Amino acid sequence: MEILTRQSFMCLKNLQHLTIAENKTFQKIQCRVIDFTQSKIEFVADGAFDGSHIDTLYFFNNKLLSHNYFLWCLEFKNLRPSVFSCLNKLENLDISNGSLEIIENGAFIGLEKLKSLTLSSNKLTHIGRNIFEKLINLNSLILRNNKINNIDDKTFDKQTLSTLDLSYNELKFISKYTFYGVKCKWLDLSNNKLTSIESGAFENINLDNLYVGNNDKLIENYDAWNVDESKIQTDCIIQGILRICTKLNSLSSVDVIIHDFSPDFSLPSSKLELSGISSIGRNAFNNSNINVYFKILEIHYTGNHEFIIYPESFESLINLEDLILNVGATTLTSNLFDKLKSLKYLKIQVIETIQYLSQVLINLKSLRTLEIIGNKTIGICQNVYSKNISNSIVDIRYVSGEIDELPENSFICMPQIEVLTITKTNLLIIQAGVFNLLKLKITFTHLAANQVTRQRYNDDI
Template identity: 25%
Template sequence: MYFIYLFSCCLLPTWVRFAPTAGYSLGSCVAHGSLNYTNRLKVLCYSEQLRLVPSNIPPNVTVLDISDNLISRIQLENFRNLTNLRVLNVSHNLISRVAEGAFKHLVNLQELNMARNKLSVLSENIFEGLGNLTVLQLGDNNIKSVESTAFRFLLSIRFVNLTTNELQHLNKVRPILKFPHLQQLHVGNNSLFTFQTEDLSDFPLALKVLDLSWNPLTKLNVTTDILPKLESLDLSYSGTNGSVEWYIRDGFLLRDVKKLSLNGTNISEEVLFSVLQCLNSSLEVLTMSNLKHLKVKAFLKLTCQMLPVLRVFNLQGNSLGSLGDGLKPCSLLRDLDLSRNKLVQLADFVFKNMSQLHALNLSYNQLNAVPVAVRIITSLETLDLSYNSISELKSSDFAKMTMLKELYLVNNLIRDINGSAFQDLINLRSLRLGKNHIWMITYPMFLSLRKLVVLDLKSNQLSSLKNGTFQNLNSLKLLNLVDNQVSEIEEGAFQGLLNLTTLLLGSNKITGDILRTATLFDNFISYESTAKLKSPPFSLLKSLKTLSLNSQGHEGLLNLPSNFLEGLDSLIELHAGRLNINFLHPQTFNYTPKLSFLDISRNAIGNLTPQLFQPIPNLTEFILTQGRLQTLDFLIHANLTQVKILRAKGNELTVITESLIRSLPSVKYMDLRENSFSCDCDNSWFLKWALHDTYAQVIYMNTYLCKYPPNLRGMKLIDFKMDSCSVDLEFICFISSTTLVALTLLASFFYRFLRWQVVYAYYLFLAFLYDNRKKRRRPVQQYQYDAFVSYNTHDELWVLRELLPNLEQVQGWRLCLHHRDFEAGKPIIDNIVDSIYNSRKTICLISRHYLESEWCSREIQVASFRLFDEQKDVLFLVFLEDIPACQLSPYHRMRKLVKKRTYLKWPGHREETRMFWHKLNIALQTRGEADEENPLLSGLDTQD
């Protein structure tokens, strides 16, 4: 018993600890990562119209983004439990107040973004606890006042952004400048009128980047050596009407400045030269865009002469019509930006000395041809001539530019292209020719571009693709032909594209009849059935990785042939939305074993089979939005064990089963919005899984609404009360174990004290059933024997020597003996029952051996039941020896309780045997009526 109790106690915790496959939901937030890994969990709650900081954020989150909401204040308890948080973004809200100490528990926070709010004051203890903070974003607020001790907790700060506030004096941020790790300070677009180093600090600072742009500065004085490590200084759009008073006592004070931005600065030539002269030994990057009040062309030459180490020169937006020889001294330039000017033509020698120039940007000008000056820059790697008026490409335009890797000719007037124009571009990786007027590409157009990886021809006027057009582009991975007028594709047009991974041919005029080797969206492809095609369109594109078929014109694709994707052995991504298909053949994906992304959204598909997806076990993202699916149970046997993202928004789903969830062991994100959920116990397991566990996430769970039953329509699924559905495992286990123990105790008790009574009751019941069956089968009783003799084999000698001779031979009675009259092969219990009921009387020969016999006990039990049932004197006992009453079991005393008179005892003396046999003969002669009494037996041999 102790063992059973111990076993039940050990088993109970196992039942109670049962938990389903992991899953969790954060309402309006989306989590990236698992709750099981403290250094990876990211929670995104942006753009959800939240008015309060969510309270259900997991405590081990490391990145929290609640930006772009309607939060107006941060409470003391909002981040109390988020001690692992490293990045917090609360930008673009309405926060005007932060409770003091609200961040004190964020001891591991490294980045805090509070930009674009309505803060006006930085209070004394606002940053308490942020000793590990390195980045602080406070731009686009209304900060006017900063308490002197507000920054005292920021011991590790490296980056501070106070851009676009209402600060009027830099002494407001002076306390933060003393921290030894501060490297970047951005205070642009405030109301600062002066910048004087003597007012900021008495000792050198660690600042490397200082942004003072967009301030109405009137005075800028650098008189003390507090910026020895400054590398970047931004003064763009500062000052008003050229009234800035500049004073740099010694160029040595800015000795490490490598980057200077003076975009849009209203500065005189004299002051500009003075500033540049102070920086002449270190300045490498100079940005001077949009200098509308300065004659840029006039000081170009002098600038390059003054800055011998200049490497990057940005001159965009200065209305330059020509350059003359102003850039001639800039021989060490690596990057030159002349975009957004008014250049019509360039002198042939303008870039003559720039032997180290790698990038040249001439976009957004008025050039009508590729400048001859460009050809001589043999070191050029990137050339941008986009948004000009170039109408023709000549064979000599890019001659000898063998180092060129990127060429941009977007949005010009080019109609014809000659393959010879690119013949020297043997190292070209990217060629952008989009938004021109190209109407034909002839072979051999790209003969020398064997290293080309990206070819962009979108938004042109191409009407046909000829055989061999792209034959030599063996390295090409992306080909963009979107938004042309392609209506004909010759067989072999894409021959040779052995490494092509992305082919875009959307928004053309391609139909199913001409489709051979194209991937298309927004075209006019359609098929009448799913029957196999004789010539599958993609059979040659073995390396294609991305295929887009979305949004076909007219009535849509209608049907997808079963071998439509044949040949796409390397396909990874398939977009097949808005095709107006309602069926997918089970063999559709047999040809795409590497498929990992599948989008079949916005189709009228109502039923899918598991066999359809079994050939694509590597699928990781599956999109099924806005269809007509009523169940996702087809996924149970689809073998999609790698799916991490499942989107089934806007279907007709009512129930999500446990089997479905368990068939997707890798799923991390599920989007099931806008479905017809049933608020009943069928969804209770899904609801528990979605709300409480820790691996997968049902995103936007708080927006799921009930549609069934009608009385709960419109209620949120998360508000459904699951109390009536839940099974209290602890209670059930308690009841089960208690019942088991009780039954074990009872069984032990009955076995020890009431074993024979139970056995007696069992056989009594069997006899009852047998008797009823006999009565139905044989209404009129016909007896085969006068008496059935029940005895033990140890008493068999007495039966043969005494009983048989006297009753059968002398008296002529017909007796039934088990060793003689039982039917061979018949079950013993059936022989006993049949013999008793086929005899008028039953004689039980009682001895000590008889009482110990199991079969003898069964015989007397059956006879006793007959006695009770027929209410006749059909049973009498013969005691062959004296047996004390204490040794008689209860069922052996049954005859005494019913009729105490009818029993005989074998006499001990020989002379008394004649009376014994006479009494036994008289007993056999009686008919056994219920009220009958035998006077010869009455009062004799009774035993109370």
């Protein structure tokens, strides 16, 4: 299909989601018009029209229209004025992986409720100034992987976007007026052919993240661009659908690269596992487009230097439940985990030179399981802050380390403990009275792989 006309979508006035992509049922046919109006069609298979040349296709008044999106996968080269004018309830439009070359002024007339527009993986070369002016509620604009080499000045004027993705195009120059008048949180210009960005190009845009990586000839002048250097990402890798960015080996941002928009978008996993970093930067997750999806964060580090984290490292991870730090000993600082209001499981090896572990745990009101690696002693209840530890902790584990004795009152501040594990240590002596306060609650005790013998247990166990 080469042309969509104004009549192509007439009468679909209640449609909310439309995807035009690639398909396989009426394959390799040549036809000017195919009319499926009132045909009781409920499903169009992927690739239904692969290899076909069709000028106009009608799908009016079919049960298919009640679905959130279509997988028609039809190819066309031109979007003409008012082509979507009947779809005044449409919120999400995806025209990806096709042959689209030209968007005429007025093509999006009638789409005042549109929130997301994806035009990725087409053959666009030029974006004209007035193309998007009618999209007053647009939030996400994805133009990645085209051949765009020219964007008119003030093309995005008066738009307020969370995401503007222009990555994998052929842009060479950004003028001070290219993004004039736009408000945008997340701007991706990576993997272009940029050599120069004019002074003031990003002034007053309110960017949270600017991606300019893989523009090998770009001369970086952050001050002249009017962007805080902390918000500029240049060293990024792709891990599945995630873009993970670092600065000097410190994690600086994590985002999903949305190739094809889906109204029911979800991550394949709620777990994020990272390695190869030596610290988590301040606000690394604060501006992420998926921070609320993560429930498990696991980090591996085996370097010679101490792994560094800050209280701000966990900003906005409001649903994180498990934090697994396989990173060696970490210095505890004030309010280190206070941002993690939903945290239920914490695995950590600690250095208590600045703060006691008990101080850091005070505000973790949802924490249930605490796993402490490599300690020399069990002193969690042996300082003035211990009495304030949350009573939500019911499972405490000490694994490895040089612990050789379990003193009386080791857990006097945690009478609610139900599960106690001390394993792979040098534990040899268990003093009398250790378990007196725990008798009513404790349901499981694991003391395997230590040096203690049964004769050394006391009557209170």
